[in-house]
Amino acid sequence: MPTRKTKVASSKTAAKKAAARGAVKSAAKKVAARKTAVKTAVTKKTVAKKAGAKKVAAKKVAAKKVTAKKVTAKRTVTAKQASRQSSAVTSHIAAGRESSERILAIDVGGTGLKAAIIDGHGKMIGDRVRVATPHPCTPQQMVDTLATLVKPLLAQQHPTRMSIGFPGVVRDNCVLTAPNIGDEGWHGVPLADMLAKRVGNVPVRMINDAEMQGFAAIQGHGLEFVLTLGTGAGTALFRDGELMPHLELAHHPVSKHGTYDEYVGAHAREAVGDKRWNKRVEKIIGILQRLVNYDRLWIGGGNAVNLTFALPGNVAVVSNAAGIEGGAKLWHPRSLRETRQLPEANQRTGKFG
Incomplete structure (x- = not known):
């Protein structure tokens, strides 16, 4: 029959093992949590980079559109000005011709x-x-x-x-x-x-x-x-x-x-x-x-x-x-x-x- 000392020693050993297992599990959880945090951080950075890249691309497209509109508007204005100038010249010539008629x-x-x-x-x-x-x-x-x-x-x-x-x-x-x-x-x-x-x-x-x-x-x-x-x-x-x-x-x-x-x-x-x-x-x-x-x-x-x-x-x-x-x-x-x-x-x- 085990003696009282033997039982006490056995209980201590079991407690130590349980504590060790708990420590291992805790360490494993911390490692898993760190890995998850790292993955989350990486994912957020990737998403942020992609979002930033999309914004940059969108800004470039918008800038190109604005530039294209400005160029088109400038060409339109230039064309209208040219048309007005041409019409004005034609009208001036016609008016001069008509006023010189007798x-x-x-x-x-x-x-x-x-x-x-x-x-x-x-x-x-x-x-x-x-x-x-x-x-x-x-x-x-x-x-x-x-x-x-x-x-x-x-x-x-x-x-x-x-x-x-x-x-x-x-x-x-x-x-x-x-x-x-x-x-x-x-x-x-x-x-x-x-x-x-x-x-x-x-x-x-x-x-x-x-x-x-x-x-x-x-x-x-x-x-x-x-x-x-x-x-x-x-x-x-x-x-x-x-x-x-x-x-x-x-x-x-x-x-x-x-x-x-x-x-x-x-x-x-x-x-x-x-x-x-x-x-x-x-x-x-x-x-x-x-x-x-x-x-x-x-x-x-x-x-x-x-x-x-x-x-x-x-x-x-x-x-x-x-x-x-x-x-x-x-x-x-x-x-x-x-x-x-x-x-x-x-x-x-x-x-x-």
Whole structure:
């Protein structure tokens, strides 16, 4: 049987072994904890490095984008500046060319013949001259009268071009009809060329007088209609600033009283008085609105000053001087179809044939 001493010694030995095992386990746990801490620290550093690298990369990309945007913006600004400079130069050249133009503008009316020298913008250079229209009047009498009328203007400065507005149907610089001039011998008369020979053979263009007046009045947007109230009733139609084919509404029946000319012309006003004449004009405006559906109606001519009723919001009276001022637009490239840059397209010749 073990003695009491033996038991005590055995217990001490067991305690020592247990303590040793505990110490080993504790040391192992500390080592494991250190390893875990080291791994965690390494992982955090790796993650931090990767995150830092991503941030650096993102910053570089952002910086490149900013640089690219700045370069693009700079190029855009440079391009816009170049475009503006080019447009400014072009406009300056065009403005200089237009201001240096001296256009002899002639407004042939059934009552009066008017003329003046204008620049490329339609601004009068000097005074306007006027004489009464001869009645009856042959083409040669008209040329002689106009040549005498413009002689003082030619003495002041020689024109570079000539524009003529004529009260009738005009085509290819020739007069086809002249109802308010009073002579039957006007069909096919090359009035423009006949007069050009008398004033130094300058380049010349001639259109209907209402159309020439319209060029000074229109705004160049949508459908714009022109009604002139003079000896007769002239009309013109424009679409987006371009002159449309001429319609001789002056000789179209409008009532039991006859044509537009007979209904609201100068003779009609004298016959019925201003009050009834104004009612007739108001009726005509309503008819034209339904017929044309215009966006704007411009009323010109010498009798426009006699209108007394309130005009609709899209109707306005223009100065009688517009009959001369509109002569500048005859030389603008997109005003008349035949003055465009591709005449072959209009005439179906050349490569367009």
